[in-house]
Amino acid sequence: MITLRNLHKRFGQQIVIEDVSLEVQRGETVVLLGPSGSGKTTLLRCINGLEQFDGGEIEVDGILVRSDMPQRERLARFRAIRQKCGYVFQQFNLFPHKTVLQNLMLAPRVVKGLDEEAARQIAGDLLELVGLSEKAGERPHRLSGGEQQRVAIARALAMHPDYLLYDEPTSSLDAARAREIWAMMRQLADAGQTQLIVTHQEELTRSIPCRVVRMSHGRVEEEVPSVGCEVLPVGVSDAPDVEASAVRRGSRF
Amino acid sequence: MNQPRGLPISRLRRPLGAIRCGVVLCALLAVAETHAQTAAASTAGLPFSQLFVNYLPLFLAGTWMTVKISLMAMALASVLGLCLALVRVYGHWAPSRLALTYVEFMRGTPLLIQLYFIYYGLPQLGLKLDAMTAAVIGVGLNYAAYEAEIYRAGLMAVPRQQTEAALALGLTRGQAVRLVVLPQALRLVIPPVTNDFVALFKDTSIVSVVAVVELTKTFTTAAINTNRYMEFAVVTALIYFGLAYPLARLARHLERRIHPHHDYATQPA
Ligand SMILES: Nc1ncnc2c1ncn2[C@@H]1O[C@H](COP(=O)(O)OP(=O)(O)OP(=O)(O)O)[C@@H](O)[C@H]1O
Ligand SMILES: [Mg+2]
Numbered sequence: 001m002i003t004l005r006n007l008h009k010r011f012g013q014q015i016v017i018e019d020v021s022l023e024v025q026r027g028e029t030v031v032l033l034g035p036s037g038s039g040k041t042t043l044l045r046c047i048n049g050l051e052q053f054d055g056g057e058i059e060v061d062g063i064l065v066r067s068d069m070p071q072r073e074r075l076a077r078f079r080a081i082r083q084k085c086g087y088v089f090q091q092f093n094l095f096p097h098k099t100v101l102q103n104l105m106l107a108p109r110v111v112k113g114l115d116e117e118a119a120r121q122i123a124g125d126l127l128e129l130v131g132l133s134e135k136a137g138e139r140p141h142r143l144s145g146g147e148q149q150r151v152a153i154a155r156a157l158a159m160h161p162d163y164l165l166y167d168e169p170t171s172s173l174d175a176a177r178a179r180e181i182w183a184m185m186r187q188l189a190d191a192g193q194t195q196l197i198v199t200h201q202e203e204l205t206r207s208i209p210c211r212v213v214r215m216s217h218g219r220v221e222e223e224v225p226s227v228g229c230e231v232l233p234v235g236v237s238d239a240p241d242v243e244a245s246a247v248r249r250g251s252r253f
Numbered sequence: 254m255n256q257p258r259g260l261p262i263s264r265l266r267r268p269l270g271a272i273r274c275g276v277v278l279c280a281l282l283a284v285a286e287t288h289a290q291t292a293a294a295s296t297a298g299l300p301f302s303q304l305f306v307n308y309l310p311l312f313l314a315g316t317w318m319t320v321k322i323s324l325m326a327m328a329l330a331s332v333l334g335l336c337l338a339l340v341r342v343y344g345h346w347a348p349s350r351l352a353l354t355y356v357e358f359m360r361g362t363p364l365l366i367q368l369y370f371i372y373y374g375l376p377q378l379g380l381k382l383d384a385m386t387a388a389v390i391g392v393g394l395n396y397a398a399y400e401a402e403i404y405r406a407g408l409m410a411v412p413r414q415q416t417e418a419a420l421a422l423g424l425t426r427g428q429a430v431r432l433v434v435l436p437q438a439l440r441l442v443i444p445p446v447t448n449d450f451v452a453l454f455k456d457t458s459i460v461s462v463v464a465v466v467e468l469t470k471t472f473t474t475a476a477i478n479t480n481r482y483m484e485f486a487v488v489t490a491l492i493y494f495g496l497a498y499p500l501a502r503l504a505r506h507l508e509r510r511i512h513p514h515h516d517y518a519t520q521p522a
Contacts, residue, residue, distance in 0.1 A: 050420065082420065089418065093414045095415065095419075095437075106424075155422070156421075
């Protein structure tokens with residue numbers, strides 16, 4: 001479970017996050033909506049320590065980080081948290097000097113210490129899962145935006161994260177590509193993957209069963225449950241079983 | 254089907270050919286070094302062609318010395334320059350400041366004075382280096398400062414988001430630098446670093462002042478002994494050019510091949 005308690009964050013004089021408390025339960029998908037500049041990205045970055053915060057605390061599965069902890073201790077705990085929380089960026093941020101397959105293999109190799117063969121196995125399975133096996137040897141810049149984002153999600157999944165954090169995962173994609181990604185996220189949700197999704201695209205909440213949290217001016221405003229019953233496109237949804245089983249194998253058991 | 258973008262072999266071939274020529278030349282020079290003892294004696298009135306033949310072994314030996322000093326100084330400058338850049342960008346305040354001071358000082362003082370200091374000055378402190386070592390260290394330390402600035406620019410040119418992506422996957426900062434930032438930075442700096450090596454190669458002519466018998470020293474000896482400054486100057490210049498040009502061509506070729514921002518086309522910084 002991810003728990004934020006009374007989180008505060010300032011950039012200089014500007015208060016960006018003000019007394020935010022939020023819980024993300026295992027297995028649920030939470031969508032964080034809000035206008036531009038309301039502090040959504042900052043909140044997400046605080047959770048895995050890409051941004052420092054000024055007050056309150058963050059707890060992920062019992063790993064607690066408080067703003068008044070010594071720097072060294074905080075960094076160590078965030079490293080542990082990062083291995084539990086996969087992060088997907090709006091701009092994908094794939095590693096351009098590595099092939100698609102190597103992008104997926106890097107973290108399992110150096111963070112988990114898996115051998116080449118085991119990492120290749122995981123990476124290969126995940127590429128198949130996101131329907132990009134034939135692109136394994138390509139450099140990321142040769143892929144379309146939608147394909148790159150699928151690789152980025154697979155790269156995060158390769159660490160078998162308990163939680164997946166997304167920052168505007170589909171904002172730089174056209175509508176059709178975006179819906180493909182949403183279909184993937186829905187499949188992950190159905191398979192029990194915990195997800196926290198930051199977006200300003202309201203349609204997303206109709207595609208995925210989720211709890212909606214609204215933010216504005218650095219505060220959490222309201223929470224609305226959603227069933228996400230909209231019919232999904234058939235793009236990549238032809239392998240739901242593989243997906244479900246991979247997620248189960250990966251993060252649950 | 255997507256054809257993977259391989260190396261355009263046809264474009265590679267020419268600079269590689271030039272490098273191969275350089276390697277062959279170096280081998281010849283190494284052989285010539287052993288025959289270098291046969292110096293010219295009294296030469297007044299001889300045609301230049303005869304003088305040229307007489308001095309050829311000396312020139313080949315001198316050229317070989319220039320190549321050797323250049324290569325070793327380049328190696329020193331590359332390694333030290335990279336270390337300086339890493340300390341500058343990722344080091345704590347004090348070491349970073351120290352590296353900056355080194356860079357500014359080496360760039361702000363003449364190489365000639367640095368060489369005098371190392372070869373003639375250090376013995377006063379009891380540190381006596383042979384001429385070639387002094388030359389390599391002098392040029393290497395000097396160029397390390399310039400390389401450091403290039404590497405630093407390369408490290409800073411890799412978008413911050415690359416580091417964040419690596420950290421978010423659980424890599425340590427050290428791993429992120431070593432496995433994600435550095436490989437990309439090194440790619441970016443290959444052309445400017447190669448360009449700098451052309452300059453370094455020519456700058457080794459300064460080491461003739463510290464009793465190293467390299468190409469320029471050989472030239473002055475030959476010219477003074479025979480009073481044929483113009484002819485020998487042309488010969489010497491041609492030798493420098495013959496070796497520098499392929500390297501300069503290679504730098505240009507690499508500049509064309511490596512488009513710094515190509516890979517980030519979908520990742521605006
Ligand atoms: N590194 C930074 N330095 C200073 N101010 C920042 C920084 N990052 C964000 N901000 C400010 O914090 C506020 C919240 O930014 P944030 O990126 O979290 O908003 P957001 O809700 O993600 O907006 P968007 O929907 O446009 O992505 C903005 O006013 C922004 O200008
Ligand atoms: Mg944002």
